[in-house]
Amino acid sequence: MNTAESKLVEYFAARGKLSPAKFPIGIGDDMAQVKLSGKSSALITTDILLDGVHFDSKKARPEQIGYKAMLCSLSDCAAMATVPIGAVVSVALPRDFGPGKLKKLHSGILKAAKQYDCDLIGGDMARWSGRLVVNVAMMSRPGRTKPVRRDTAKVDDIVCVTGALGGSIIRRHLGFQPRIKEALLIAKAGANAMIDISDGLSTDLNHICRMSKKGAVIEAEKIPISKDAKKSKNPLDSALNDGEDFELLFTIPKKKFESLKRRWCFKVKLTAVGKITRESLVKIKRPDGKTVKLIPGGYDHLRVNSKS
């Protein structure tokens, strides 16, 4: 999400005031939360994937496209530390996208549905002269904790990420792993704020800080850089700005982070990269020791997206 689009989302959020009793979490987070009867609540997200933006139908197979579409929404469920329930999928089909291709797209959706225990429960389809569009709307429910929001980072929280960042476009962006189980443990350990890194660490950390009215300092040398990013011209830049990592970025008090590390039972790495600060500025300590402003740059060739 670039600055102009960020401002638009804020405009939308301001114009459509929501009742916090009905919607404890509204526009601006990874998912909205809806209170239902009794103590029950559900969360909902929507993600639109476009040919030529989020996938390239000339390179990606229909199964991969259906699979990725589900993964993106599953990653939103993870970002809130919630448990996926079911998805409805809309597709706009180009004229030459016949029943055979559609069945393959469907099988990619079902593969993700099975892997992450999130059923496909409905959909809509329409044919047109345009390119392929896949939209997934997904419902989830809170785990054992409240959903973890973006806007609740606290001063002195440790800033952490799962996995290694950058270079997703080379391979991972079609088959990454939404960190659902990891997120549930992170929430149980007491994380204050969380987001999935869809726009790049630099942008998504700025989201957390802006919405929490805090700042952050991260250290370049601590950022876990993926193998694919290491092959690029500027690995650090790639890790900061490529986007579509779909790893978790969260903030958590130091003691709780130590306890989380002890309980961590997943293959994926957990890395502390910095700290939340009182001063509303997001900064990075560069390898040369100089601390500079970290500009949101995760606005890449692949994704011009703006989750609201």
Add this chain to the structure above:
Amino acid sequence: MNTAESKLVEYFAARGKLSPAKFPIGIGDDMAQVKLSGKSSALITTDILLDGVHFDSKKARPEQIGYKAMLCSLSDCAAMATVPIGAVVSVALPRDFGPGKLKKLHSGILKAAKQYDCDLIGGDMARWSGRLVVNVAMMSRPGRTKPVRRDTAKVDDIVCVTGALGGSIIRRHLGFQPRIKEALLIAKAGANAMIDISDGLSTDLNHICRMSKKGAVIEAEKIPISKDAKKSKNPLDSALNDGEDFELLFTIPKKKFESLKRRWCFKVKLTAVGKITRESLVKIKRPDGKTVKLIPGGYDHLRVNSKS
């Protein structure tokens, strides 16, 4: 939904077997129903609207497009006799669709949200070189009755419609009225099956009958034909097949229909057009007195849509 697409939806429903305990209503109805903790449940629907198919961005203003997108999903809530809660909206934006137009689209969404007490709670947007796409995913909750399904019509039920049919493309398709309150009363009166007429009476009656494993006979002379359809070359054909009426089509035992008529307090007309039969054939008694098969023909120039 044409026959090929209808078969695809059946293929999808068969491949993705759902647990009825978790999902009392799954693929194939207007909305899916999700059981949550306690006695609570929510319903969800998704509708994709495409430039050149469901609206023409050269003729319709952005407000009208946003408004219509919400109305379509609201009509799904009505079709199940449920109460809308909130919507998430995804948009794919053409390069020349600037912030001004987007704000107008948003104001159309908010207008419908206010009118039908269904808040906009989240969304996603992405820019691309294609045409405008608007996808609405909407959540609702059951009213005082269970949601009314498509597949539960009973032999000897009266077949009824609200409003007048046909010619929607001339004016109504951008500003119709989802029959939410009407649907709640119809459900309370004891309707057995219901659908909203999006693909035309002929097609949607065939949906109800096929899914309920029943047949029907309707009388051409009883079908309420809209003023706009009356101006067309073949008003009856228009009323049967145009689609996008977004009126309710429901089936109800005779006695309950009589009681419903007495309690009817809405401006919109209520008309009995025929009866559900045991024999799995959908027929129409023509004005010339001859009874013939009613072929699904609501597959029009405007909408090539396939709700699943």
